[in-house]
Amino acid sequence: xxIAVCIKQVPARDWQPRVNDDRTWVRDQDASFEVNExxxxxxxxxxxxxxxxxxxxVVCSAGPARVAQAxxxxxxxxxxxxxxxxxxxLARGDAFAVAEALASAMRDEQFDLVLTGLQxxxxxxxxxxxxxxxxxxxxxxxxxxxxxVQPGAVRVKRELEGGWFQFVTLPLPAVLTIQxxxxxxxxxxxKGIMAAKKKEIRKAVPPAGLASRQRIVNLYVPEKTKRTxxxxxxxxxxxxxxVRRLRDEARVIS
Amino acid sequence: MILVIAEQQGGTLNRTSLESIAAAQQAGGxxxxxxxGAEGLAVAAALAAAQVAEVLCxxxxxxxAYTLDGYVAAFAQLVQSERPDHVFLPHTYQTRDFAPTLAxxxxxALVTDCVATRWQDGRLIAARPMFQGRLYADVATNGxxxxxxxxxxxxxxxxxxGSAPAPIRTVAMAIDPGAIRQKPEAPFREAKQAVDLTxxxxxxxxxxxxxxxxxxxxARQLAAAxxxxxxxxxxxxxxxxxxxxxxVGSSGQTVAPKLYLALGISGAIQHLVGMKGxxxxxxxxxxxxxPIFEVADYGIxxxxxxxxxxxxxxxxxx
Numbered sequence: 001x002x003i004a005v006c007i008k009q010v011p012a013r014d015w016q017p018r019v020n021d022d023r024t025w026v027r028d029q030d031a032s033f034e035v036n037e038x039x040x041x042x043x044x045x046x047x048x049x050x051x052x053x054x055x056x057x058v059v060c061s062a063g064p065a066r067v068a069q070a071x072x073x074x075x076x077x078x079x080x081x082x083x084x085x086x087x088x089x090l091a092r093g094d095a096f097a098v099a100e101a102l103a104s105a106m107r108d109e110q111f112d113l114v115l116t117g118l119q120x121x122x123x124x125x126x127x128x129x130x131x132x133x134x135x136x137x138x139x140x141x142x143x144x145x146x147x148x149v150q151p152g153a154v155r156v157k158r159e160l161e162g163g164w165f166q167f168v169t170l171p172l173p174a175v176l177t178i179q180x181x182x183x184x185x186x187x188x189x190x191k192g193i194m195a196a197k198k199k200e201i202r203k204a205v206p207p208a209g210l211a212s213r214q215r216i217v218n219l220y221v222p223e224k225t226k227r228t229x230x231x232x233x234x235x236x237x238x239x240x241x242x243v244r245r246l247r248d249e250a251r252v253i254s
Numbered sequence: 255m256i257l258v259i260a261e262q263q264g265g266t267l268n269r270t271s272l273e274s275i276a277a278a279q280q281a282g283g284x285x286x287x288x289x290x291g292a293e294g295l296a297v298a299a300a301l302a303a304a305q306v307a308e309v310l311c312x313x314x315x316x317x318x319a320y321t322l323d324g325y326v327a328a329f330a331q332l333v334q335s336e337r338p339d340h341v342f343l344p345h346t347y348q349t350r351d352f353a354p355t356l357a358x359x360x361x362x363a364l365v366t367d368c369v370a371t372r373w374q375d376g377r378l379i380a381a382r383p384m385f386q387g388r389l390y391a392d393v394a395t396n397g398x399x400x401x402x403x404x405x406x407x408x409x410x411x412x413x414x415x416g417s418a419p420a421p422i423r424t425v426a427m428a429i430d431p432g433a434i435r436q437k438p439e440a441p442f443r444e445a446k447q448a449v450d451l452t453x454x455x456x457x458x459x460x461x462x463x464x465x466x467x468x469x470x471x472x473a474r475q476l477a478a479a480x481x482x483x484x485x486x487x488x489x490x491x492x493x494x495x496x497x498x499x500x501x502v503g504s505s506g507q508t509v510a511p512k513l514y515l516a517l518g519i520s521g522a523i524q525h526l527v528g529m530k531g532x533x534x535x536x537x538x539x540x541x542x543x544x545p546i547f548e549v550a551d552y553g554i555x556x557x558x559x560x561x562x563x564x565x566x567x568x569x570x571x572x
Contacts, residue, residue: 013462013520016543017385026385095354096363118350123384124523126366130354139435140322142351159505160441161347167439168321174435179505181492213363214399217379218392222545228537228553238554239564242536245552246480250534252456252513253480253569 001055001149004109005046005079006102006116006132007039009063009070013121024216025092035070038117042178044185045147046115047078053149056080058109062101064088068201075196076188082201083109087210094123094212099131105204107136113154114175118143133175140175141168145182255284255307257338259329261348262289263320263441265296270344272410274403275304278342279414281371281378286310286336288425290328291317298422305416308423310336316429323434325352328427330359338398340378345402353400363395367523369407387523387545405504405527449483449499456482456513459502459529460490463518463539463558467495472562473517479569482513487525503528517558521546538562 011017012034017026035043046057059074061067062085071082085101093101106114114133119126133140145165146157155169159179188196229245231238246253256278260271271287278285287301288310295311302309312332316324329352333341343349345367357364369390370381379392380401451457458477464470470490477484484500491501502509503525514532519525521537521544529535530549537550538558547553554561 011385013386014541016541017389019389026389094363096358121386124367124386125364126350127354127357127364130351131358131364134355134358140355141436142322143347158351159347161504163443164441165444166441169437169439170435180488181498184494213357214365214393214395216391217394219384219389220391222383222387222390222548224548226549226551228547228550230547230553230555235556235560236564238556239561240568242552242554242561243565243568246513246534246536250513250551252534 001049001053002110002112003046003049003055003057004060004106004111004114005039005043005057005074006060006114006128007043007070007074008036008098008120008122009033009061009067010036010120010122019219019221023219025219028091033066033070035073036117036120036122038119038121038178038180040117040185041180041182042115042117043074043077043079044183045178047186048183049113049147049149055112058083058111060102060106061085062087062090062098062206064091071201072196073188075199076192077186078192079199081199083204084201085204085206087206089210090206093210094214095125095128095131097210097212099128099135100210101206102132103135104207110173112172113149114173115178116175118177118179129175129177136175138173138175139170140177141170142177143179144176145179147176255286255336255338256281257333257336257341258285258287259341259343260287260289260297260301261344261346262291262294262297265293267297267300268344268346269410270346270405271301272304272413273406273408274342274344275301275306276410276413277371277403277408279305280408280412281373283339286338288312288329288332290325291320293318299419302420302422303415304420305414306420308421311422311424312427313424314427314429316431316434319438320348321434321436321438322352322355323436324429326355326359327429327433329356331427332425333360340398341400343400343402345404349402353402357400362397363399364402365393365395365399366402367404368401369404371401383523387521387526388543404523406530448497451483451485451500451502451507451509454483454509454511456480456515457485457502457509457511457532458482458515458517459485459487459519460496460517461487461519461525462489463520464490465518467493469559470495472559475566476515476562479566480513482515485509487519487522516546516550517562519546520544521549
């Protein structure tokens, strides 16, 4: 079974984004980056499927040179090799640009199964997986909580809303977007980190004329719609004041 | 003309469709609404009550159970024949499933999680959150776009009803069932949810800021002290620190208690949609710029491991 896992490198969760001068992107020169968390679940699922069915896991990412770090991390967790579609502009590309870049490097690999997270923590389009599937000309299913590989097909559990689920069977090859929490993530071992240094990262060039279909014309900090009473002071003072407010002002506790 | 794709399951209208119709009305111009499947006929009258030009019931045997390929085939044909300027739809899980493929098929952009639209120089500009809601972006597209609206962002009660019902037109389509790659089984619910947070008067909810599973106990004590249920954001349930039936948010329960006390919850959109209807919202978080403070009535920036024990002490004193 030849499995691809598409991952994105995104700014770390605790990094506070600041808008740049032309208000079309963030000042990410000072950001630290990490593997997009939903994609980490997709990687874990790929590794588990390989352990069960054999084959290889190839981790793929489209982005600037720094993305190699995220790929190394995935290799340390157990992926066999990596494909890096390198281009600086892809950091701010939309789902179409990223999917097209990925598709160009993945097409000839003839993967049986392509996994990715359901959305990214940066731009949060939530569509790269579906767009990639259509560009590769293969079937897709989204927000997956269970993957059962069968001969020539895959039966998956889709999460619907409000506690509902549905099993769907689709032919291989297929793209699945994985829901966070489908599995428990593993951490890289020292042995894995050492082994990753010897694994291949194939660099690919994106196709010429890669174009986003949507672009940011203004990026801003959202206006507050609600008046928030901020309670200051020491932790103890703030705690006492909060309890008082909830009792006497909001009257929601006794 | 703006075409709205409404959603129904088993002949029940997904009410978020009305939010998208309201958004289309507010954008101005002609609005048409489409709904797919035999059971779509059951919701057509409800859709036709809105002030719209027409309700289109897209019919084919292959559309009677939802599949990604079936819906993409149907709505690609419909958009090509109706030629709307833009397509609006609610950003539900079903939309997340089929809309990306539909966008590629039609050569259109897909703007997800949209909270507002406006016109600028004849072009539609859509506002959407980025970076976990810490920033918002006004986004422009070249030409027609699919615009998926964040649930609850547009008020359904701002929908304008027509003086008379809109005409309902059945659009029969030829869709080859053999071309549908997804073979769906019937939707089901997991074992009945043990905890019904929707009925809770007070909820103490924990997020990533709780840091360790052992620390959840502290939140449990606070919940007990004020007569609250314990809830959590998705990452806590993903980690297995609390069961899934404690999860508040788009993939968990939608709650509207008198008091919602968020401990170490940053306030990702998926969480906010599940709790922003609470009457009084309290946020305790070490990050002063966490989006949770946008919806909070009371906020404390600080270390919850110091603040919560102090609250417990204060609560026990009376």
